C-alpha cells in the first residue's frame with residue numbers, strides 16, 4: 030500500500046489529519062497544551078492535551094509526528110471542537126471518592142485515592158466529572174471511576190489493571206477423565222509417560238496480571254514451596270506432570286475456571302481476590318483449605334493432588350463457603366454439608382464443561398487410582414448416592430465423619446441439579462449458603478434451599494426440593510449429640526482444690542458415663558476420680574463435679590508429664606450410642 034492510501038485509511042478509522050502541526054486540530058489552538066515531546070530515530074513526536082479552562086478533556090489528545098524533510102508528517106487528532114467549560118463542580122472531591130468506592134466496593138487500597146476534575150465529551154458538549162483513581166487491593170483492580178461532578182452519579186467504571194493470558198497444557202479435569210478410562214494409567218511415582226503427556230489439554234491461562242511471567246492473576250495466585258512459578262511470556266506449554274510446575278498450573282487453571290463460573294452465575298463479589306494456592310505443599314496424601322490464612326494446600330502423596338482438578342475444586346468449594354459464612358461447619362452436620370457441597374461443586378463444574386454420567390458424579394478418579402484394585406472406575410466418593418442423614422449419624426458406619434456423612438447432602442444436591450437444571454441449581458445452592466449460620470445443620474440447610482428458591486425463582490422448585498431432601502432424610506433428622514465444656518484445671522488448681530467441674534450437654538434423653546483419667550504417653554490411663562453415670566430425662570445441660578482421690582493426686586504428683594482428661598460416652602434412650610468425647614489439658 031502506498032503511503033497516501035495508508036493515510037486515507039487511517040483517516041477513516043481514527044480521524045487523522047494529514048497536516049503539518051497541531052493547529053490543524055479540531056480544538057482551538059488555545060485549548061491544546063504540549064504535554065510531552067520525544068525524539069526517536071530522528072523523528073520528533075509532540076503530544077498535546079486538550080484543556081478547557083484548565084480542565085483536561087478525557088481522550089482529547091493530539092500527537093504530531095514531525096519527520097525530517099517534512100514528507101512524512103502526521104497529526105493524529107482526537108481533540109474536540111466547540112467544548113466549553115460546563116459550569117462548576119457542586120460535588121466535593123471527597124464525596125466523589127466515596128461514591129466511587131461504594132460503586133466498586135474497592136477495599137484494602139494499595140495507594141491513597143486520587144481525584145481530579147475532567148471533561149467527558151458527550152453530544153458535542155462536555156460533561157464535568159470527577160475522575161477518581163482507586164488502586165484496590167480487594168478486589169485486585171486499578172479502577173478509574175467517572176463521577177458526575179454535579180449529581181454524583183456514576184458515569185463509567187473501568188479496571189485499568191492490565192491482565193495477560195498465558196499458555197499451558199493441563200488435565201481437564203484429570204488423566205482418567207481425559208482418557209475416558211483408567212486403562213494404561215498409573216501414578217508410577219510421578220514419572221512422565223507418553224500417554225500422560227498426550228492427555229493434557231492446551232488451555233489459556235486467563236486473567237494473569239500483565240507483566241507477570243508467574244502464576245498470579247485476578248482470582249488465583251499459585252505457588253510451590255520453592256516460590257513463584259514463572260516462565261518467559263507465561264508460556265508453560267512444555268510443562269508435563271513430572272515437573273512440579275504442573276500442579277501449580279493445574280491449581281491456577283481449575284480455580285480460575287471455577288471462579289469464572291461463579292461469576293457467570295452472578296456471584297461477582299464472592300471471593301473476588303487471588304486465592305492462595307500452594308501446590309505440592311505437603312508430602313501427605315491430603316489437600317486442605319486453611320480457614321486461618323485462607324489458603325489451599327495440595328499434597329503429593331500418591332498421585333499428586335494437584336494433578337486432579339476434582340481435588341482442587343473440592344478444596345476451593347470450602348473457600349467459597351468460608352467466604353459466605355465465616356467458619357462454616359461448626360456443627361457435625363454443618364461439617365458434613367461442607368464436604369457435600371465441595372463434592373457437589375466439583376461435580377457441577379465437570380458437568381458444565383463436559384457432561385459425563387460415568388465421571389461427573391465420581392470424585393477424583395485420578396487421585397483415587399489404585400492399581401491393586403481391578404474396579405473399572407475408582408472414586409474417592411460419589412455425589413449420586415441415595416445415602417440418608419440417618420445413615421451418617423452417630424453409631425452408624427459413618428459415625429458422623431463429615432466426608433462420609435456428607436454424601437447425604439451431595440446426593441440430594443446432585444439429584445436436585447438433575448431435576449431443575451445445572452446453572453439453576455448451582456445458583457440456588459451457592460446463594461442458600463448466605464442464609465446459614467456457622468453451626469447450621471441439615472434441617473437449616475434444607476430450609477435455606479427452599480426459602481432461597483422462593484426468592485430467586487418464585488418457589489417453582491419447592492416440591493422437587495422437598496421430595497428430594499425428604500428422600501435423603503435431611504428435612505427432619507437431627508443427630509443426637511453429647512458435648513463436654515469447661516476446662517480441665519491446671520495442676521496447681523487440682524492440688525489446691527482437688528475438685529473441678531465440667532458441663533455436659535445432651536441433645537436428647539439418655540445416660541452419660543463419665544470418667545476422669547490421667548494419661549502418660551505409652552502408659553495405660555489411670556482414673557483419678559470415681560467414674561459416674563448421669564441420667565438425662567430430657568435434653569439439656571448439667572454440671573458434674575469430679576473429686577480427685579488422694580491416690581489420684583499421688584499419681585499426678587509422680588508423673589513428669591501427663592495429660593488429665595475427662596471422657597464421656599452417651600447412650601440415648603433411642604438405643605443409639607455416640608463415640609466418646611473428651612476435654613483435656615496437658616499438665617506439665
Ligand SMILES: [Ca+2]
Pocket residue numbers: 219270271272273275276333336
Ligand atoms: Ca506431578
Ligand SMILES: [Ca+2]
Pocket residue numbers: 218219329330331332333
Ligand atoms: Ca506424588
Ligand SMILES: [Ca+2]
Pocket residue numbers: 314315328329330331332333334396
Ligand atoms: Ca494424592
Ligand SMILES: [Ca+2]
Pocket residue numbers: 206339379388389390391392393394
Ligand atoms: Ca470426576
Ligand SMILES: [Zn+2]
Pocket residue numbers: 343344347367368371
Ligand atoms: Zn473437604
